[in-house]
Amino acid sequence: MTERETGDGLLDEALVQAFQRDGFVVVPDLLSAEELDRYGALVAAAVAARTAASTVPLEEKSRYEQSFIQCINLWEDHPLVRPLTFHPKVGQAAAALLRVPAVRLWHDQALCKEPGGRETDAHQDHPYWPIRETASITAWIPFEGSTLASGAMGYLPGSHAIGLRRFVNIFFGEPRDLLADPEVAGIETVFVEVPRGSVAFHHGLTVHLAKPNTTDGPRPVHTMIYFPDGSTRGYPHPHFSVDRSGIEVGQPIDGDATPIAWPRPAGDLPPLPAVPIGGAAAGPRAPVSSPAAEPEPGNRVQRSANPPMKFADLAEELGRVRGPSGDQEVTSCSMRSSVAAMFLAVALAARCAPHLVRGDSWLRSQVSRTRVPSSVGSSS
Numbered sequence: 001m002t003e004r005e006t007g008d009g010l011l012d013e014a015l016v017q018a019f020q021r022d023g024f025v026v027v028p029d030l031l032s033a034e035e036l037d038r039y040g041a042l043v044a045a046a047v048a049a050r051t052a053a054s055t056v057p058l059e060e061k062s063r064y065e066q067s068f069i070q071c072i073n074l075w076e077d078h079p080l081v082r083p084l085t086f087h088p089k090v091g092q093a094a095a096a097l098l099r100v101p102a103v104r105l106w107h108d109q110a111l112c113k114e115p116g117g118r119e120t121d122a123h124q125d126h127p128y129w130p131i132r133e134t135a136s137i138t139a140w141i142p143f144e145g146s147t148l149a150s151g152a153m154g155y156l157p158g159s160h161a162i163g164l165r166r167f168v169n170i171f172f173g174e175p176r177d178l179l180a181d182p183e184v185a186g187i188e189t190v191f192v193e194v195p196r197g198s199v200a201f202h203h204g205l206t207v208h209l210a211k212p213n214t215t216d217g218p219r220p221v222h223t224m225i226y227f228p229d230g231s232t233r234g235y236p237h238p239h240f241s242v243d244r245s246g247i248e249v250g251q252p253i254d255g256d257a258t259p260i261a262w263p264r265p266a267g268d269l270p271p272l273p274a275v276p277i278g279g280a281a282a283g284p285r286a287p288v289s290s291p292a293a294e295p296e297p298g299n300r301v302q303r304s305a306n307p308p309m310k311f312a313d314l315a316e317e318l319g320r321v322r323g324p325s326g327d328q329e330v331t332s333c334s335m336r337s338s339v340a341a342m343f344l345a346v347a348l349a350a351r352c353a354p355h356l357v358r359g360d361s362w363l364r365s366q367v368s369r370t371r372v373p374s375s376v377g378s379s380s
């Protein structure tokens with residue numbers, strides 16, 4: 001490592017250069033053991049709440065569901081997870097690695113590879129998202145660390161920079177084997193074990209996969225996906241991160257579903273999007289506190305609509321949610337999830353019924369049903 005550090009002083013310049021060259025890097029010691037214990041338990045509870053209705057055993061799940069249980073945007077209905085999703089050090093590291101002054105959250109997601117869970121098929125992330133510019137980045141946080149046995153991630157070094165932007169449908173049936181594509185022939189997969197407390201980052205165009213989990217325990221992971229502030233919607237294919245805020249093709253992605261993750265004032269957390277993750281069918285998320293918070297026509301939400309939520313406000317909100325014993329947070333969240341799921345079920349039963357019992361897989365399936373251009377030049 002060199003002595004020179006990036007402008008923000010958090011990361012050694014060698015790490016930034018490694019990310020720019022390889023499209024992935026492991027940043028050591030970003031989270032403390034106490035944070036990992038606390039957030040690991042909260043994310044596990046949130047995943048349990050979201051998937052409470054699912055009784056399908058691993059062997060009967062789809063190929064994609066056997067790779068991991070995926071729960072998207074826990075920050076929206078599990079307030080105690082919000083400070084993790086907007087963890088300032090992780091957001092700051094993401095911005096430093098991309099060499100940009102500010103990043104927004106695209107979405108968060110828990111990815112729990114169950115004991116016996118199969119490998120994660122090789123794919124690039126960015127083709128799933130209608131963001132024109134390609135400089136997105138994922139922070140991958142394994143609460144217990146990751147090992148080759150538990151489902152370590154593997155990356156194709158430099159694959160983010162070869163002009164490849166290929167949609168691989170890992171959600172249904174047998175996906176195309178991206179590793180067999182001529183563009184990546186000869187690039188050897190590097191599997192990386194991540195020590196507890198470290199965070200693995202990968203570029204949205206880096207081809208990556210993960211080993212199966214051959215251990216007796218789960219491989220719990222929380223991830224945050226960031227993109228540079230100023231990025232624009234490139235494609236019309238549906239996605240909840242832009243559709244809920246009425247962001248049209250060509251417009252900057254600056255809605256309330258994709259708040260600034262870095263920089264934010266210390267202790268500051270963003271307000272919840274006006275339209276909940278279940279979509280308009282799930283009804284408004286919360287009472288609107290002032291006329292200024294009313295969505296603009298077309299569901300576009302003004303950046304300043306809701307005052308930003310501070311940690312203190314969050315504590316107060318939780319006080320109300322948790323009640324005097326302080327132990328009801330998970331129940332309350334699961335009730336909210338259940339209400340949202342109920343509305344959703346009514347609205348989408350015909351099309352999505354099989355997915356409703358499977359965590360958030362329906363969300364990803366909605367994205368994957370619409371193909372994006374299979375190969376668009378990289379501009380990262």
Ligand SMILES: O=C(O)CCC(=O)C(=O)O
Nearest residue numbers: 068111120125138210223
């Ligand atoms: O956790 C995994 O197995 C895969 C993660 C992944 O594909 C991602 O975070 O983009």
